[in-house]
Amino acid sequence: MTSLYSAAARRTDSRPAVVPPVRPSGGSWPTVRLVRHLLPYWRRLLTAGLAAAGSELAAAALMATASWLITRAAQQPPLASVSLAIVAVRALALGRGALRYGDRLLGHDGVLRAVAGFRTRVYEALVPLAPAGTPAFRSGDLLTRLVDDVDAAQDLLLRILLPTAAAAAVCVAATATASMLLPEAGLVLGVLLFVAVLLVPTTVLAVARRTGRAQAALRAELAAHVVDLSEGAADLAAYGAQGRAAARARLAAARIARLERRRALTTSLASAVLMLFQGAALVAVVWSALGSHADGELPAVHLTVLAVLSLVAFEALAPLPAAAFRLAEVRARAGRLADLFDTPAPVVEPAAAVALVVDGPVGVHIRDLTVRHRTCDAPALDGLSLHLPAGQRTVLLGASGSGKSTLISALMRFVDYEGGSIEVAGRELRDCAGHEVRRVITGMTQDAHVFHATIRANLLLARPDAGDTELRDAARRARILEWIESLPDGFDTCLGPDGTEPSGGQRTRLLLARALLADPPVLVLDEPTEGLDPDAAADVLADILDATRNRTTLLVTHEREGLTGADQVVTIERGRVRAGAAGEGRAAGAPVDR
Amino acid sequence: MKPVERRLMRELPVLRRHVGRSAGLAFLAAVLVVVQVTLLAGVLADAFAGHPVAFAAPAALGGVVALRALLGWARDVLAQRAAADTKHALRGRLTDRLGPAAPSTPAARRHGETATLLTRGLDALDPYVTGALPTMAAAGVVPLTVVVWLFVTDWSSALIVVVTLPLIPVFGALVGMHTARRTARQWRLLARLGGHFLDVVAGLPTLRAFGREDYQARRVGEMADAHRRATMRTLRVAFLSSFVLETVATLSVALVAVPVGLRLLGGSLDLRTALVVLFLTPEAYLPLRAMGAAFHESSEGVTVAEQVFTILDEGEGEGGAGGAGERPASPDVRTVPVSLHDVCVTYPGRAVPALDGVSLQVQPGEHIALVGPSGAGKSTLLALLLGFVEPSAGRVTVGGTDLAGLDADDWRARLAWVPQRPHLFAASVADNIRLGRPDASDAEVRQAARDAYADHFVEALPQGYDTLLGEHGAGLSAGQRQRLALARAFLKDAPVLLLDEPTAHLDPESEAAVTRATVRLMRGRTAIVVAHRTSLLPYADRVVTVRGGRLETVADPRPATVGSERTQAAADGRPQTRANSSLRAPRLLPPEGALTS
Structure with a gap:
């Protein structure tokens, strides 16, 4: 199911805008929008809410019934008239623990189901944005934060909405009971509860917002100093500047501590205010009940029950300050998620896609291609024309920022182009469905990911139906088969933090094997040697060119060693192919000027 | 209390004070509760008996409730301040641990963890300091106070409380012991399932590239569901302890209330006493019940404290980067050679030494290129000269004096280091160039930038030399960053240069500019350059191959006399004209004017 927001946003999206300026704070009421995402699970959540309310009600009822029992017993009636209360007290006492247990299990189960569904929705919202539509894919930290933000849904339900629902149930029940016993006491209690419920969270949110901004700024400052201290440790030591940098970090830490100490004065107010309200309610309820009792309108038994009701009703509100603090934090996370759902896809899929059928070797004609990452930016590709001949290997050289990776993204339909054309097998790419384009043009992107899974699963991703022979063949051509077979578990070795961590070169070769296994008509390889030392880079490049013989290949790199096997070497500069360099053909021996 | 908690108490006086204060405040609060309960019971009993009640009583x-509110506020403020002070103290100690470390050593890997702890990680201590500790203190004081008052009021009810109260910790411990192992096993599975979503999202571009995004959408749901089922299995066990605590506590209320009611029926108890007992009994159990929840929430904080101490302990032996101030200053490296005598370096936890019996003598003014495959030990050799790693065998000497005996800061003041990926600090461009000489004037900074061919792009930045560089110097290309690092080295004007492939991974234009700046910097200085397959190779007097931690070939293509001439020139401090070297490799460089574009 696609999100309402992204669908709406896509309709209004105009073609040239790839990443529009993101509105701050996720629009209004981001928390409400988050709740709306969770609404499909209302049945389970309602059950969880009822269980939470039931368990809190049982606790309140236990105290109220016990106080009724004791006051009634003091009137020394026959045993039979209090026996029901005795049974009720015992049952509530026994049942309260069980109810609480069930409430917590039901609550967690319902919430986790809702969160599971929400994760799928976030994933679906992210699909059209990967990789060019959101900065998250360019920064590991942003990505981690995004995934962390998704758990805001869990916090919202488990720590905010369920406790609030339970508190509300107790408040309503207490007020209703009090009103039945003595209307004016019920009114006083209800009004005070209502004011407290409104006032305490509002104050907490205001305080949190005020101090939150200052705190976020100080934290960012500390984080910057810490990054400098840790990642620049060697530079600092070599230049004798470590003491100064450490002093700056200490200063930032001291300022955070000062702010937190000052903040404590206000953040601790909420619980105290709640207790003041409790005291006011107790005094007011008891005083009005005393008056009625003196007038003979209120039985003495009800007097005690009213006093107890005013106490337990406010005790049920105790989790509210913590929930309100949590809400302030959830708001920020929900805002970022709302922004994500609002982000339009960088590529507009054609309303009626033409089929892209490729049979045999195929070339790619790129003419006057213009791509802008943002409407206001200078074009990343500025009238680039290039022909990738069928069955030939083209190497694209260029400085960082020259537009090499943008070209690959445009070819794979990860970014849209505002001018020019890309033609494959007589079709304009823009008129074809993105997933069909990527069946024809794919390979190794710059952000290619090694999944936390077995080597086999990582490779099969490219072609799920590949057999063992094909798998081994791809690995052999990427010159990684030997390493894989040297591992105790071979292809079933799990990669990742708790498995085997491949070295930079091995990782590159695994990704290459995956791209070769995919076996697309047009193979693109974006900076496959990024992060390798020059020797290894030259070896890998030579191996790649060897493995892609007779295949339409576009290899983007800035290395100039190991390219002797290329059919065509083209240099890209400021979004265009360097004049006179396009189609210069194979320069035998030394294709690149060094 | 776990050992790590005891250690926190021992090492942080602020926490000891905090626990003491919490206990005191909890006692005061318990007394106020007793007063409140007694007053309320009095009012209700008086009204029941038909006595008129003056407004003074309510x-x-x-007033008592207001006092309790005030006390609660004070307790929270003090607790939050204790948390702020605790984090501040630990941040200070962790900051000391962020010294230089050779790459790929455990210490370097610890850096990321330390950085996370310093920023967000330590916040996990908040629930521990503001929640668990005060609750623990209250659990030691409040039940006792309440029980004493119950004994004074009605000893038979007090007896019931005294008998059932210990059941809570006993049952809690029993259930805890039973569940601990099962949950520990589950947590690992949970962590793995929980990581799946991040893994898939991080790999989304790859999934799209191979048309697998729809298949994975189903997997996301399936894995989240598996995560839920595993979580619920854990929670069913984990919540058992709270079930037991809750049941014991509420059951005790019934155990007290029902006999009290029956005694009231028989007339052997007055209402006032009965109400005091009823209101006070739950208060005895409250802190013990709260302890379960507080422990649950503070477990993360305890884990963080463990991490902190692991890092602090690991750094204990390293002695910090500064070195002792008592050590002698180093000899003048412009006149004496730097030598490695049979040096071995073995990183902890590695079987194979990074350097294995390396001997090398570097004459003043000499330019040595280190070549060899990655991982051969070239960077370790530079780290050795920088004093970031110490030889596990052999010696590094400066004019015959052991480097280990020299003042590290004084020695490093004679070095300028340009790493492969220089770090740009969150400061202005000018301050980044000033790294080694914070008091340098603006004119000197500009001159250094000019020398490094960095002036043109710096002036093109929005605020010129005042432009703030964000995290990792965002917005600058690798070549520009490299030139800023060279400007740093120019400004520092140190006699010895250590350059780690300054031109690797650069595009041709940047490489030409960086090469030209580097060559200019090398003039008149001793230079050791890791220069494998880069354009700097032709400028070396000697090329040394490092392979497998050993020096393979030491080739000096020049006649011996040239070396001594250069030495003399360096000793005079006059800049050398390297006519011969510019003859040897000029074809790689564009004409000087082409670089300034």
Whole structure:
């Protein structure tokens, strides 16, 4: 199911805008929008809410019934008239623990189901944005934060909405009971509860917002100093500047501590205010009940029950300050998620896609291609024309920022182009469905990911139906088969933090094997040697060119060693192919000027 | 209390004070509760007996509640301040641990963890300091106070409380012991399932590239569901302890209330006493019940404290980067050679030494290129000269004096280092160039930038030399960053240069500019350059191959006399004209004017 927001946003999206300026704070009421995402699970959540309310009600009822029992017993009636209360007290006492247990299990189960569904929705919202539509894919930290933000849904339900629902149930029940016993006491209690419920969270949110901004700024400052201290440790030591940098970090830490100490004065107010309200309610309820009792309108038994009701009703509100603090934090996370759902896809899929059928070797004609990452930016590709001949290997050289990776993204339909054309097998790419384009043009992107899974699963991703022979063949051509077979578990070795961590070169070769296994008509390889030392880079490049013989290949790199096997070497500069360099053909021996 | 908690108490006086204060405040709060309960019971009993109740009684009640509110506020403020002070103290100690470390050593890997702890990680201590510790202190004080008052009021009810109260910790411990192992096993599975979503999202571009995004959408749901089922299995066990605590506590209320009611029926108890007992009994159990939840929430904080101490302990032996100030200053490296005598370096936890019996003598003014495959030990050799790693065998000497005996800061003041990926600090461009000489004037900074061919792009930045560089110097290309690092080295004007492939991974234009700046910097200085397959190779007097931690070939293509001439020139401090070297490799460089574009 696609999100309402992204669908709406896509309709209004105009073609040239790839990443529009993101509105701050996720629009209004981001928390409400988050709740709306969770609404499909209302049945389970309602059950969880009822269980939470039931368990809190049982606790309140236990105290109220016990106080009724004791006051009634003091009137020394026959045993039979209090026996029901005795049974009720015992049952509530026994049942309260069980109810609480069930409430917590039901609550967690319902919430986790809702969160599971929400994760799928976030994933679906992210699909059209990967990789060019959101900065998250360019920064590991942003990505981690995004995934962390998704758990805001869990916090919202488990720590905010369920406790609030339970508190509300107790408040309503207490007020209703009090009103039945003595209307004016019920009114006083209800009004005070209502004011407290409104006032305490509002104050907490205001305080949190005020101090939150200052705190976020100080934290960012500390984080910057810490990054400098840790990642620049060697530079600092070599230049004798470590003491100064450490002093700056200490200063930032001291300022955070000062702010937190000052903040404590206000953040601790909420619980105290709640207790003041409790005291006011107790005094007011008891005083009005005393008056009625003196007038003979209120039985003495009800007097005690009213006093107890005013106490337990406010005790049920105790989790509210913590929930309100949590809400302030959830708001920020929900805002970022709302922004994500609002982000339009960088590529507009054609309303009626033409089929892209490729049979045999195929070339790619790129003419006057213009791509802008943002409407206001200078074009990343500025009238680039290039022909990738069928069955030939083209190497694209260029400085960082020259537009090499943008070209690959445009070819794979990860970014849209505002001018020019890309033609494959007589079709304009823009008129074809993105997933069909990527069946024809794919390979190794710059952000290619090694999944936390077995080597086999990582490779099969490219072609799920590949057999063992094909798998081994791809690995052999990427010159990684030997390493894989040297591992105790071979292809079933799990990669990742708790498995085997491949070295930079091995990782590159695994990704290459995956791209070769995919076996697309047009193979693109974006900076496959990024992060390798020059020797290894030259070896890998030579191996790649060897493995892609007779295949339409576009290899983007800035290395100039190991390219002797290329059919065509083209240099890209400021979004265009360097004049006179396009189609210069194979320069035998030394294709690149060094 | 776990050992790590005891250690926190031992090492942080602020926490000891905090626990003491919490206990005191909890006692005061318990006394106020007793007063409140007694007052309320009095009012209700008086009204029940038909006595007129003056407003003074409810007003006193309100006053007591207000006092409790004030006390609660003070307790929270003090607790949050204790948390702020605790984090501040630990941040200070962790900051000391962020010294230089050779790449790929455990210490370097610890850096990321330390950085996370310093920023967000330590916040996990908040629930521990503001929640668990005060609750623990209250659990030691409040039940005792309440029980004493119950004994004074009605000993038979007090007896019931005294008998059932210990059941809570006993049952809690029993259930805890039973569940601990099962949950520990589950947590690992949970962590793995929980990581799946991040893994898939991080790999989304790859999934799209191979048309697998729809298949994975189903997997996301399936894995989240598996995560839920595993979580629920854990929670069913984990919540058992709270079930037991809750049941014991509420059951005790019934155990007290029902006999009290029956005694009231028989007339052997007055209502006032009965109400005091009823209101006070739950208060005895409250802190013990709260302890379960507080422990649950603070477990993360305890884990963080463990991490902190692991890092602090690991750094204990390293002695910090500064070195002792007592050590002698180093000899003048412009006149004496730097030598490695049979040096071995073995990183902890590695079987194979990074350097294995390396001997090398570097004459003043000499330019040595280190070549060899990655991982051969070239960077370790530079780290050795920088004093970031110490030889596990052999010696590094400066004019015959052991480097280990020299003042590290004084020695490093004679070095300028340009790493492969220089770090740009969150400061202005000018301050980044000033790294080694914070008091340098603006004119000197500009001159250094000019020398490094960095002036043109710096002036093109929005605020010129005042432009703030964000995290990792965002917005600058690798070549520009490299030139800023060279400007740093120019400004520092140190006699010895250590350059780690300054031109690797650069595009041709940047490489030409960086090469030209580097060559200019090398003039008149001793230079050791890791220069494998880069354009700097032709400028070396000697090329040394490092392979497998050993020096393979030491080739000096020049006649011996040239070396001594250069030495003399360096000793005079006059800049050398390297006519011969510019003859040897000029074809790689564009004409000087081409670089300034």
